[in-house]
Every structure is written in C-alpha cells, then in structure tokens.
Amino acid sequence: MAASVEKWRTAMQPPQAVAFFDGLFERAGVRVTDTGEAFTCDHRGSSIEFTDGLDEDVVDFIVEIKSGDIDLVLADIADGKLDEREQYRIMARLAAPAARGAFRRPAIRNALLRNVLFTIGRAEMLMHVRLMPPPGEPETPGYTVMYVDSQTLVLDGFHGRVKHEYRLTVEHAKAFQRHLLAARKSGRLRDWLAFARWYGKLRKAVVAPVGAR
Numbered sequence: 001m002a003a004s005v006e007k008w009r010t011a012m013q014p015p016q017a018v019a020f021f022d023g024l025f026e027r028a029g030v031r032v033t034d035t036g037e038a039f040t041c042d043h044r045g046s047s048i049e050f051t052d053g054l055d056e057d058v059v060d061f062i063v064e065i066k067s068g069d070i071d072l073v074l075a076d077i078a079d080g081k082l083d084e085r086e087q088y089r090i091m092a093r094l095a096a097p098a099a100r101g102a103f104r105r106p107a108i109r110n111a112l113l114r115n116v117l118f119t120i121g122r123a124e125m126l127m128h129v130r131l132m133p134p135p136g137e138p139e140t141p142g143y144t145v146m147y148v149d150s151q152t153l154v155l156d157g158f159h160g161r162v163k164h165e166y167r168l169t170v171e172h173a174k175a176f177q178r179h180l181l182a183a184r185k186s187g188r189l190r191d192w193l194a195f196a197r198w199y200g201k202l203r204k205a206v207v208a209p210v211g212a213r
Contacts (some may be wrong), residue, residue, distance in 0.1 A: 005039045014080030023178040029054035029062035038055045061101030092140040100154035121199035128165040
C-alpha cells in the first residue's frame with residue numbers, strides 16, 4: 001500500500017477523529033499532488049476505511065493535497081484528543097481542497113442549481129473566505145471562491161476586490177460541508193432549495209465588511 005494510505009489508516013483510529021469527519025463525506029478521494037498517490041476514504045459511521053486507488057465517478061469529491069500537508073494534519077490527529085486548536089488547523093488545511101473538489105462535481109455545476117444558490121441563497125460571483133481561529137491560534141491564509149466561465153474555482157489566498165468577506169468558524173465550515181453533501185446525495189430539488197435557504201442564513205451570520213474586526 002502507498003505510504004500516505006498507511007499513515008491515514010494508523011492515525012484515524014481514535015473515536016474523536018472518526019467523529020470529527022462524520023457527515024463531511026461518505027466516500028472521499030484523496031490525490032497526493034507531489035507523489036502521485038491516490039486513495040479512497042470510506043466513512044462507516046464508527047470507523048474510516050482506506051483503500052489504495054480511487055474511482056472519480058463514485059466518490060463524493062476528490063481532495064488534492066500535498067504530502068507535507070497530510071503529515072501536518074495527521075500530527076494534529078495523532079493524540080486522539082482534537083482540541084479546538086487542532087480542529088482549526090485540520091480544517092484550515094482541508095477546507096479549500098474539499099471545497100475545490102466538491103464544486104467540481106457535476107451536480108454542483110448544474111445551471112438550475114447554480115441559479116437557485118444565487119437567487120435564494122444570495123451566493124456571489126466572488127467571495128473571500130477566512131477561517132477564524134480560536135484564541136491563541138495564529139490565523140491561516142484564506143481562500144477565494146470565484147465563479148467564472150461556467151465553473152466555480154477555489155483559489156488559495158485572496159484574489160480580486162470585495163466589499164465584504166466570509167468569516168467562518170470550524171463549526172460553520174463543517175456545517176456547510178455537511179449540508180452540501182446531504183443535498184448532493186439526495187439530488188432532489190426540494191433538498192437543494194432547503195440547502196439554498198440554509199446557506200442564506202449562514203451568509204447573514206458570517207459576512208463582515210473587509211477590514212472590520
């Protein structure tokens with residue numbers, strides 16, 4: 001088995017680690033960009049299974065990540081406690097890659113669903129997303145969500161000019177991923193409408209003027 005698969009399999013045994021990722025994915029693909037490794041993670045509720053290789057057609061999304069970032073994530077999981085600072089560091093390294101993978105899925109690119117999000121949820125063509133750290137933890141760089149040429153791009157760092165930004169806690173980020181996954185797995189219009197309404201409420205809670213603290 002590839003080295004990264006074995007590292008994940010060893011680290012992801014503590015119940016706290018399994019619970020942290022519950023609802024964030026059912027079957028996720030991971031592609032290690034600097035080694036060429038690819039593997040699949042299956043969340044079974046009480047455990048997470050890892051297998052070498054991935055099938056792009058059956059995973060919820062594919063996370064593309066460097067091996068060094070994998071090591072940093074697993075270092076925070078290693079003791080099995082996952083305090084709020086460790087949870088923040090894990091989400092900070094995975095949030096942008098997970099969003100990038102999710103927005104590439106065919107259902108998310110559907111024109112009707114996109115219009116639902118823009119109209120009901122008030123999603124925007126350009127968004128700066130900042131993950132807010134707990135006290136005492138340095139803030140990590142944010143990322144940009146940009147809709148261009150009929151696709152949604154997720155770029156590291158802030159690009160373009162915006163009047164406000166999205167400031168998410170770890171719980172906000174986890175809730176977004178869980179609601180998005182649930183709507184995509186259902187595929188029913190009523191559930192996408194419910195997701196858009198929920199997203200509109202989230203937006204009101206997290207949007208803040210640029211530069212305001």
